[in-house]
Amino acid sequence: MxxxxxxxxxxxxxxxxxxxxxxxxxxxxxxxxxxxxxxxxxxxxxxxxxxxxxxxxxxxxxxxxxxxxxxxxxxxxxxxxxxxxxxxxxxxxxxxxLLLSDPEFERRAKLGHLVAKRRCILCHKVDGRGAILQPPLIQVSVRRLERMKVISEHLDQLQADDPDRYQARVDLFNSIEAEPDLLRKMSIWLHGYLKQPTFDNPQAKMPLQVLKPEEIDQLASYVIQLAVEGVKQGVPTPE
Ligand code: HEC
Incomplete structure (x- = not known):
């Protein structure tokens, strides 16, 4: 910061x-x-x-x-x-x-950083350390931020292609749609994803990570912070 x-x-x-x-x-x-x-x-x-x-x-x-x-x-x-x-x-x-200037957000992101260093480096690099099986966490975070700008199109497609999956999380999807702030939108999305990576995409490759609700809160804040940092640094996004 x-x-x-x-x-x-x-x-x-x-x-x-x-x-x-x-x-x-x-x-x-x-x-x-x-x-x-x-x-x-x-x-x-x-x-x-x-x-x-x-x-x-x-x-x-x-x-x-x-x-x-x-x-x-x-x-x-x-x-x-x-x-x-x-x-x-x-x-x-x-x-x-406003999320970025919320001290609670900062606090959660700090804790999320610690969780990520324990739990995510099996596949994603965090702070330049960890496995290279998957793109570094900062890269997938920036790409996710990009994708949040077209999330409505994605959700419309999901509703058409996979109505059961859509209905199963309709409240969550509605709150993503209703949220005007892009970073808060991303936070809602990440909560869904970290609970169940296939929640809005049957093709999602990330295996289910068993995380406590507070770890999900913390990781969501950390991933958002990484994404904003990555955009500022011009970090490339993976395919
Ligand atoms: C067992 C391997 C594995 C672990 C551990 C793992 N991931 Fe992933 N992750 C993946 C794979 C595979 C993808 C999909 C890669 C892609 O789409 O390029 C992915 C993608 C992601 C994405 C991008 C999703 C999207 O659609 O935008 C995020 C965010 C993410 N992981 C966060 C995390 C976090 C946070 C942790 C730690 C709790 C974590 N991952 C741990 C395998 C893993």
């Missing part, structure tokens, strides 16, 4: 400078766009956690990789300089979610 914050400040400073320049040139320009883009960059700051709508809204759209400007907050006066500049960093592709 500390590392991200340092990176965020690296980005924030130029953004603040550009915003200052812009508002000097145009006396009528409201400061709202500059503030909202800063709010986006800084989900960990307590002040940014005051308006959940402002923060959660971009979390769905802000993660499209390869998009130069993924900031969906409507700017009253669109200014290319302001939109393009922050988009040039990898950090911009990472989802923004």
């Amino acid at each position: 500390r590392q991200f914050q340092t990176r965020q400040w690296n980005i924030l400073l130029p953004v603040a400078l550009i915003s200052a320049l812009i508002s000097c040139g145009k006396t009528q320009t409201p400061v709202v766009p500059a503030n909202s883009s800063m709010e986006l960059k800084n989900p960990g700051e307590p002040t940014s956690a005051t308006d959940p709508v402002e923060i959660e809204r971009p979390s769905v759209g802000a993660v499209k990789p390869g998009q130069a400007s993924s900031n969906p907050i409507p700017s009253q006066e669109p200014d290319p300089a302001e939109v393009v500049e922050p988009g040039s960093s990898d950090t911009e592709k990472a989802p923004v979610s």
